[in-house]
Amino acid sequence: MDFAFDARTEELRARLLAFMDEHVYPAEEVAHEQRQRLSSPWENPPVVEELKAEARRQGLWNLFLPDAEYGAGLTNLQYAPLAEITGRSPQLAPTATNCAAPDTGNMEVLAQFGDERQKKQWLEPLLAGEIRSAFAMTEPEVASSDATNITTHIRREGDEYVISGRKWYISGAMHPDCTIFIVMGKTDPDGPDIRRQQSMVLVPRDTPGVTVKRAMQVFGYEDHYHGGHAEVVFDEARVPVSNLIGEEGGGFAIAQARLGPGRIHHCMRLIGMAERAIELMCRRAVSREAFGKTLAQQGVVQNWIADARVAVEQLRLLVLKTAWMMDTVGNRGAHTEIQAIKIATPRTVVGILDRAIQLHGAGGVSQDFPLAELYAGARTLMLADGPDEVHQRSLARREIKKYL
Structure with missing residues (x-):
């Protein structure tokens, strides 16, 4: 194993370190002051949008995606030291470079498992930093550390899926730009293979029956920069069958x-x-x-x-x-x-x-x-x-x- 950084990694590290020194660290206090004047605590302070524009201009954008069609095409070993640098300012740097969770994981899911329509409708604006997203798996009523316990039900009625369930600590869901949820629920709750009972579907935030109830705090923090962590209720929310990611039972x-x-x-x-x-x-x-x-x-x-x-x-x-x-x-x-x-x-x-x-x-x-x-x-x-x-x-x- 050779852990010496290759030429591309060294070049990106140098650019990213300079970006942090010149733009990100000075913006930390500015962002805090701007947030006090926002009409909604979930909006991005103006300086965050400025950081995003600068990072994109410098080519420090979507560094996490190994698929060169969508991202920087870096290996995990190349990306590791870059992610470490952004971790020095976790509230600003990952968002500024479009490398913030949960969007990163959702983009990976869409890139790997989404069909062409799903990629066009949701992946492309996520890659461009135009929208945000959330991943809805954790539930308050069950031990979600065992994913087979989830109780959210996804039943098929004709050409639609009907989703009912309660989720919480759904990161990013409070952000006003969060327009799409990836929801994990059971399409076959009585199936013999407990790891084939679950599926994932795309649920737009404005779907009737979707209610973002409240922001969940973490040690008193609301984590505004990441769009918070919300409790979300799905009450007979209907989406087209074409919103299924992958196959039924593949969740x-x-x-x-x-x-x-x-x-x-x-x-x-x-x-x-x-x-x-x-x-x-x-x-x-x-x-x-x-x-x-x-x-x-x-x-x-x-x-x-x-x-x-x-x-x-x-x-x-x-x-x-x-x-x-x-x-x-x-x-x-x-x-x-x-x-x-x-x-x-x-x-x-x-x-x-x-x-x-x-x-x-x-x-x-x-x-x-x-x-x-x-x-x-x-x-x-x-x-x-x-x-x-x-x-x-x-x-x-x-x-x-x-x-x-």
């Missing part, structure tokens, strides 16, 4: 295909969040004094910073190995590694952010630094795309199987 397989890249993208950005935390720790440590010494001279602070650096270097190698395996043996062949990074990365980054908050004292939990919001996002990723315990269970069973 579970599509979800697995979608979540594999999503998990590694999250872990890439988490490493960027950890790097931002280390930078803030070091700047704070050299600028503050307590008990006659700078914080940087205190042994416990030195230990925190050293441990954080070691942990990040370990995580980066594991994520790069996973990216390389996904490129060479496919997502199925990299299953163990994908689960390993999904377990290790959020919990490790949460620990680093916790130390960074501690080092900043009261400032660490305030709105004057990004640490509290970064912590909330990192802690949530111990649940999103499958709780840690689900991945541990699967990974342990695969290891034990070798000895049976």
Whole structure:
């Protein structure tokens, strides 16, 4: 395995780092101030649209899509260091480059499984950053960590599907530009194969029977930049049968295909969040004094910073190995590694952010630094795309199987 960045990756890294320094970091405070004056908290501050236009002008757009027909045509190994850079400003940089979840996963689904009409109607405007989307799978009434539990019902009546169910924490659904949902539900709830009971359908937001009820908070944050996380009710919502993605019974397989890249993208950005935390720790440590010494001279602070650096270097190698395996043996062949990074990365980054908050004292939990919001996002990723315990269970069973 050679993890040296190739020429194209190095060139894109240089451009993206400059974009972050020149445009993204200065826009963080501007975006916060502009948001206070918006008529709706879910609208993008004007500076976000300016960032999007600049990123597109510089060719820093749709970097996540490996299919050159739709995106930059980068491998996972090429994209990994770029996603890490955007993770340093997770509220602005992914959106600015059109590489923000859940749109990324939805675009991957449409590119891989959508028909030509679906691509024309929904994928093309998503690629252009003209609309936003949401992925509706998680439900409040069941343990959605086991996707076979979902209860949303999709029944066929003639040339239509009728969808009924309640979803929550549907990311992006509060954004005014969110015009399409990918909804996972059961078309064959009594089928003998529990992994063939589910299907995915495209449901426009303005479909009668679709109600976006409320925004769900995450540790008190509403995550405005990503369009929030909504509770959504589908009450006999009707869509044409042609809105089916793939085939009936293919929903579970599509979800697995979608979540594999999503998990590694999250872990890439988490490493960027950890790097931002280390930078803030070091700047704070050299600028503050307590008990006659700078914080940087205190042994416990030195230990925190050293441990954080070691942990990040370990995580980066594991994520790069996973990216390389996904490129060479496919997502199925990299299953163990994908689960390993999904377990290790959020919990490790949460620990680093916790130390960074501690080092900043009261400032660490305030709105004057990004640490509290970064912590909330990192802690949530111990649940999103499958709780840690689900991945541990699967990974342990695969290891034990070798000895049976």
